[in-house]
Amino acid sequence: MGLLKKLWAARKLLLVVLIPLALLPLPLIHPSSEASCAYVLIVTAVYWVSEAIPLGAAALVPAFLYPLFGVLKSSEVASEYFKDTTLLLIGVICLAASIEKWNLHKRLALRMVMIAGAKPGMLVLGFMCCTAFLSMWLSNTSTTAMVMPIAEAVLQQLISTGAADTDEEAEAISEGDEEQGGLEDKEENLDKTQLELLFQKESGTKSDLITLTNLETAVSIPELPTSSRKQSSRYPTKRDHMICKCLSLSITYAATIGGLITITGTSTNLIFTEQFNIRYPEAQVINFGTWFIFSLPISLIMLFLTWVWLHCLFLGCNFRETCSLSKKRKTKREELSEKRIQEEYEKLGPISYPELVTGVFFVLMTLLWFTREPGFVPGWTSLFEKKGYRTDATISVLLGFLLFLIPSRKPCFSQAGDRDQGSSSEDEEDSDTLAPMITWKDFQKLMPWEIVILVGGGYALAAGCKVSGLSVWMGRQLEPMNSLPPWTITLLACLLVSAVTEFASNPATITVFLPILSTMSETLHINPLYTLIPATMCVSFGVMLPVGNPPNAIVFSYGHCQVSDMVKAGFGVNLIGVVVVMVAIMTWGVPLFQLSEFPAWAVIGNVTESL
Numbered sequence: 328m329g330l331l332k333k334l335w336a337a338r339k340l341l342l343v344v345l346i347p348l349a350l351l352p353l354p355l356i357h358p359s360s361e362a363s364c365a366y367v368l369i370v371t372a373v374y375w376v377s378e379a380i381p382l383g384a385a386a387l388v389p390a391f392l393y394p395l396f397g398v399l400k401s402s403e404v405a406s407e408y409f410k411d412t413t414l415l416l417i418g419v420i421c422l423a424a425s426i427e428k429w430n431l432h433k434r435l436a437l438r439m440v441m442i443a444g445a446k447p448g449m450l451v452l453g454f455m456c457c458t459a460f461l462s463m464w465l466s467n468t469s470t471t472a473m474v475m476p477i478a479e480a481v482l483q484q485l486i487s488t489g490a491a492d493t494d495e496e497a498e499a500i501s502e503g504d505e506e507q508g509g510l511e512d513k514e515e516n517l518d519k520t521q522l523e524l525l526f527q528k529e530s531g532t533k534s535d536l537i538t539l540t541n542l543e544t545a546v547s548i549p550e551l552p553t554s555s556r557k558q559s560s561r562y563p564t565k566r567d568h569m570i571c572k573c574l575s576l577s578i579t580y581a582a583t584i585g586g587l588i589t590i591t592g593t594s595t596n597l598i599f600t601e602q603f604n605i606r607y608p609e610a611q612v613i614n615f616g617t618w619f620i621f622s623l624p625i626s627l628i629m630l631f632l633t634w635v636w637l638h639c640l641f642l643g644c645n646f647r648e649t650c651s652l653s654k655k656r657k658t659k660r661e662e663l664s665e666k667r668i669q670e671e672y673e674k675l676g677p678i679s680y681p682e683l684v685t686g687v688f689f690v691l692m693t694l695l696w697f698t699r700e701p702g703f704v705p706g707w708t709s710l711f712e713k714k715g716y717r718t719d720a721t722i723s724v725l726l727g728f729l730l731f732l733i734p735s736r737k738p739c740f741s742q743a744g745d746r747d748q749g750s751s752s753e754d755e756e757d758s759d760t761l762a763p764m765i766t767w768k769d770f771q772k773l774m775p776w777e778i779v780i781l782v783g784g785g786y787a788l789a790a791g792c793k794v795s796g797l798s799v800w801m802g803r804q805l806e807p808m809n810s811l812p813p814w815t816i817t818l819l820a821c822l823l824v825s826a827v828t829e830f831a832s833n834p835a836t837i838t839v840f841l842p843i844l845s846t847m848s849e850t851l852h853i854n855p856l857y858t859l860i861p862a863t864m865c866v867s868f869g870v871m872l873p874v875g876n877p878p879n880a881i882v883f884s885y886g887h888c889q890v891s892d893m894v895k896a897g898f899g900v901n902l903i904g905v906v907v908v909m910v911a912i913m914t915w916g917v918p919l920f921q922l923s924e925f926p927a928w929a930v931i932g933n934v935t936e937s938l
Contacts (some may be wrong), residue, residue, distance in 0.1 A: 418723025
């Protein structure tokens, strides 16, 4: 048993060492570029899926194995690790750092919740809308980590108010203990007996009983041995527990849905965009505007259906009771919850100069992205003589750079020491009247360098598959699927990536599947976008388990939900997502991306790889 425990403890190290050794006969027995590339691809994919080593570290495997096996030169591999999307991400992170530093995200979230009201149904919908909106521009993880504390404060207000309404007897008992020091009537004796029995089951010994004189302490103790009893003791009623579950899960799902709307909303969208543009440079069909037009209806439909699903699952189907906006029907709990939200908003004070500047940059970046090449009218890039030099990354880096220069204080010639209200932090640099909107430290806190390297590793793998001819070989193996209709192939791809991403990271899953799906589409003469876009969206639907994605783990850590709750709710959300994406790609996606025909740019990419 001791040996087995040691082997289990060292399982990741053993996997890292044994997998390359076990697969080594592949390039040795078949000394070809295809076999060598396949070896590197399989080793890297196993490292990614198993997470035996950090994802960023695993992404460096092609950097040394490709040159060693003669697949790509070291300089060629290195050039794959920093692309146009990396610059796009850098600019967006600069804006995100400014948004978080000056609390603009908190102001937006609280304002949207205030508009929605404190009715359970409308409260959930309000949090979902503000979470989805923020997740369009911030990472899903950052959005969830920011919104959950606000939601938790509202939930605690609901719980405490509910306890005051439904536990009046316990308050009377506590007051009697303080005033009389031990006088108890029959009802108090009964309550004490029940409390002792409860804690006797928890601890198993009479010495660990918590007497009635410590009732308030007993109720607030968080370290109860049994998680189920701990959860039941936290909520005055079962309905309160259901509200907590519904609101918590709605935030992680809304963050995932909101991340689908923009190219920069989630790392998987960035990976798809860059790999698609590298593989099909003549396509010129994927940009911020076209992606937004396609994905916005998907996200809105998914957001509404997810809200209905969660409402029916946890709050029931009486929408009139939980969604009424009438002030006459508000309970004391709801009024106090609205008051708590109002107090949190008032703590922010009036809108400050840095918040105003950040908001202007936010709107400006969005407008410049939309109007660069809208498609139906000439964009602002048509004003330049040379075409194809300016991308979305150009805009984001320019505006991100300016945030390092613009002072965070309003220019004031009469008194240089005026301070803005509402700033989230006071750094030593704030004493300088020319302190910028963001500093390099602010940028570094949010910059996901691991994702940058992971994306670069995916580009390197794709380049190796193209140069070695492995992608052509894989395409030939998929020719028997030619008899299936395109929508069936797309549906199978969506279901496959949705299942895999429940256990593997989203970026790793999409990085592995994109080259395979691209080659399959070319071989079967299907527009590659017909399979790539749905697969890219469905890879974000890893919402059934706490390990599916970081937002799930954050919400699960608050203790309102169990794994069974996430599985039940997540299965419905996953199903909704796949159905909506399939409907979208078969309806408005067809005219938007010309999916009804096999494009010339895909033929050119296929011929290039075959040479």
